[in-house]
Amino acid sequence: MTIAVAAAAVATATTSGVSQAGTVNAATPVQNIKWGECDKDVGDGLPLPEGMQCGTLKVPLDYQKPQGRTIDIAVSRLPSKNPEKRRGILLINPGGPSPGLGYQAVLVAAKMPQAVLDSYDLIGFDPRGMGRSTPVKCDLTEEQQLFGNIPPYARNTADVAKRAEQSQQIAEQCAASDTAWMLPYVSAKNTARDLDSIRTALGEQKASYLGASWGTYLGAVYATMFPERTDRVVLDSNLGPAGWDYESQRLWSQGVDDRFPDFAKYVAANYREYGLGRTAAQVKAKYLQLAARLDRTPVKGPDVVWDGVLFRLITFAYSYAATQQPALAGVFKALEANQPPPPLPASENAKATAAGADNLISARYYMICNDSHWPTSLQSYQRNVAIDRIRHPLFGAAGANVNPCAYWPKPVEEPVRIGDNGPSNVLMVQNLRDPATPLAGAEQLRKALGDRARMVTADQGGHGVYLLNKNQCANTAATSFLLTGRLPERDYHCSADAAPR
Known part of the structure; x- marks a missing residue:
């Protein structure tokens, strides 16, 4: 899942949910998409690929009332330029949940193979409630937007109680x-129905899917609700089978534990530049000392106060990619010298947040809080924070902290239960050391999907596998499946190669 910080009473979807999904869609009026030129800023600073088009699709707010109120879904298309090789459509989602109308620009910039671009029309979209789709908001103040959707590190029970008050206010x-x-109807379940409405509007019998991070949960939901309408499904950097719920949020702590040694090795290998330790163990010890010092005595910068909460959060945010390690090491070095760090390079997500922080952060709450059941007891959060602070001192007291979902209205529909009913057409790719969607969650999803799926793991760190970390073995697995539809006979592992760690 990307982050928004400076870096940023009906049937369940079991077998009855599948038939319900089909019935609902059949009763929904078929809409057409009128294609036109995309706004230039759709690509978040990246050039839009030649021939990319944008349009709007009207879908039911409530799929149980298909003739009722509608909302807009912003849709984009990068058509295949090779009719002889075109197979169909590839629905794409970058995760977050975040807007994905311009995701084609990201994939093309990351050198998606031409054979894949020839085989599919790439179909992007902004999920309901986000971006250029009919947007939602919570009227968040600047202070409420400060840490996005990531709970702050809690040093004690009082910090958890304070965060609970803030979370309840946001929910209200x-x-x-x-x-x-719109609040009851922004969910992965309805977003999956939107995907099927897009497929119908495009006149396709089936749709393939490529999703990353939170997009893996959306893809798993879509494949569960519409198993006979999914063609080839690639899930990259996987959440557990319940999506972004409290348990997956707590897994961030394990993810940071898995990933931090890569950063510590980088800093130790560059001791002359950073002076923060000659071994990875020394760097970790220095990190914990500095975080504790900043809890007591923050460093004041021109625009922000660097306390232990912000330091730990930036460490999480800047562990997504190897290219972020120098910037994070620079933050570490400056704060160790009791100096404010230089400005950090804005991440793609931070740019989106700056442009529409209230919508992005609010829509994420709408989505994730409707998708699962969250604990409501303050004492349970305080207990879990105390446990995880000891078990996972790097980030445990953040991942276990409370968020507004604890105070959310009861969802009108039960979340989808991911299962193994359907064709064997899901390929999962996963880094061993992913801070945001750790291997432990991916293994849970792999178990839930059963024989529907195979999983390819890569011996590398960071968030994102396909096209991002340049592991040739893992990239070849995903590309080959998209082109041939043949799953590996069994799960397998890709060793580390020349990719950055």
């Missing part, structure tokens, strides 16, 4: 906002 604002009429 969301329920009272001008867009609260």
